[in-house]
Amino acid sequence: MDVHWTEYLPPLLEGAWVTIRLTVFSTLLGAILAFAAGVGRLSRNAALRAVSVAYIEVFRGTSLLVQLFWLYFALPLAGQAVGLDLRIPPVIAGILALSLNIGAYGAEVVRGAIQSVHTGQHEAALALNFTPRQTLARVTIPQAIPEMMPSFGNLAVQNLKDTALVSLISLGDMTFRAEQIRNFTQDSVTVYSMLLAMYFGMALVLTAMMRGIEHSVGRWRPVRS
Amino acid sequence: MLFGFEWDLSSPLAFAVSILPMLLTGMWVTIQAAVLGFALALVLGLVWAVLKAAPLRIIAWPAAVVTEFLRDTPLLVQLFFLYYVLPEYGIVLPAFMTGALALGLQYSAYTAEVYRAGLQAVPRGQHEAALALNLTPARKFTHIVVPQAIPRIVPAMGNYLVSIMKDVPVLSVVTVLEMLNVARIIGDRTFDYLIPLSMVGAIYLVMTLIASAGVRALDTYLPKEGIPLK
Numbered sequence: 001m002d003v004h005w006t007e008y009l010p011p012l013l014e015g016a017w018v019t020i021r022l023t024v025f026s027t028l029l030g031a032i033l034a035f036a037a038g039v040g041r042l043s044r045n046a047a048l049r050a051v052s053v054a055y056i057e058v059f060r061g062t063s064l065l066v067q068l069f070w071l072y073f074a075l076p077l078a079g080q081a082v083g084l085d086l087r088i089p090p091v092i093a094g095i096l097a098l099s100l101n102i103g104a105y106g107a108e109v110v111r112g113a114i115q116s117v118h119t120g121q122h123e124a125a126l127a128l129n130f131t132p133r134q135t136l137a138r139v140t141i142p143q144a145i146p147e148m149m150p151s152f153g154n155l156a157v158q159n160l161k162d163t164a165l166v167s168l169i170s171l172g173d174m175t176f177r178a179e180q181i182r183n184f185t186q187d188s189v190t191v192y193s194m195l196l197a198m199y200f201g202m203a204l205v206l207t208a209m210m211r212g213i214e215h216s217v218g219r220w221r222p223v224r225s
Numbered sequence: 226m227l228f229g230f231e232w233d234l235s236s237p238l239a240f241a242v243s244i245l246p247m248l249l250t251g252m253w254v255t256i257q258a259a260v261l262g263f264a265l266a267l268v269l270g271l272v273w274a275v276l277k278a279a280p281l282r283i284i285a286w287p288a289a290v291v292t293e294f295l296r297d298t299p300l301l302v303q304l305f306f307l308y309y310v311l312p313e314y315g316i317v318l319p320a321f322m323t324g325a326l327a328l329g330l331q332y333s334a335y336t337a338e339v340y341r342a343g344l345q346a347v348p349r350g351q352h353e354a355a356l357a358l359n360l361t362p363a364r365k366f367t368h369i370v371v372p373q374a375i376p377r378i379v380p381a382m383g384n385y386l387v388s389i390m391k392d393v394p395v396l397s398v399v400t401v402l403e404m405l406n407v408a409r410i411i412g413d414r415t416f417d418y419l420i421p422l423s424m425v426g427a428i429y430l431v432m433t434l435i436a437s438a439g440v441r442a443l444d445t446y447l448p449k450e451g452i453p454l455k
Contacts, residue, residue: 065394073418164299188309203297
């Protein structure tokens, strides 16, 4: 079959839009989870700490594809066993698996960055009679964020690459569309070259955006004396 | 029946016990793929690191672009590319080998960075001292630089071995019978995905916890200032 490569573009771009939305949603949700678990791990509350550690270890210690398949294939059966309807559509399973996974990696970044804030800052906040909550929100986290940004940039690109896996639970992302085109035309070289180039381009744009954010939060960095 | 083992559907516990040997057969494939991919990544990464450090920009620049490309594109897509495109050029590899090659290629971009960072962390004074002592460049490299870079490089590489292990399930899409694929086949045939997939998760957790403990032990065992030669 002779199809010109430009005819592949409309379906691929349609898939690209799905990939972009997946990346954005799961990165944002992942960032929320990362902050929750990263702060939770340093909490004085033992139960909160245990939950955070368990979450981080489970999602960092197992494979993303296993997590995705578990949510998509096993969770409905687990729900059935206890009499709940836990069937979730592929798009929810995809976003959940991606954000839970990246959130666990991000939590370790958040923890490391918070711990790197100078203890004098905590002492000063205490001396100024800040509550622990105020210290965390007004003193510790604003100074920790610039430390996190380079690692968050890497994780965002990691997450973009990981979205390709959702094609395996029949979500119509860029990789899924490329698979369909390949099945139809058998023109593997062109389709996959275009697909690789599109992911590369997206990753470059994402990296540039994360650098932009990194630059704009750089002013929160404490002045070292 | 799978790999000559029979499953027992009489109770959930009996089922879990009966499929364990099948999953462990898959785990062995997972470990083999991870180790082979890792070995490839170690060698290729070193090649990239040397090329990127080349004084000639016509060599260094393409190497930088290639590694950036390998790092920024999904493993799954690289795997599909190799699996469907290599045969068109007459290179027919078994699925397992294609998978190990994809893992090795993707991770070589990461290991190249580890080599670079490890070698650059050796203080400048060490290079100057070697020069002052009239050591040849080869001797400086093998006796001064490498022994001091190893404590930084080895634990980082260990972490990538753990990462590779977690990426092996992607190989199931090209029919490699690693652990996740085995669990899915069991699920497809018995209509019970919950137990096999949960067991794969648990086995992964045990594997990575052991491997991470090993990496930490290696990190404490290796002397920070370098490997003594005599």
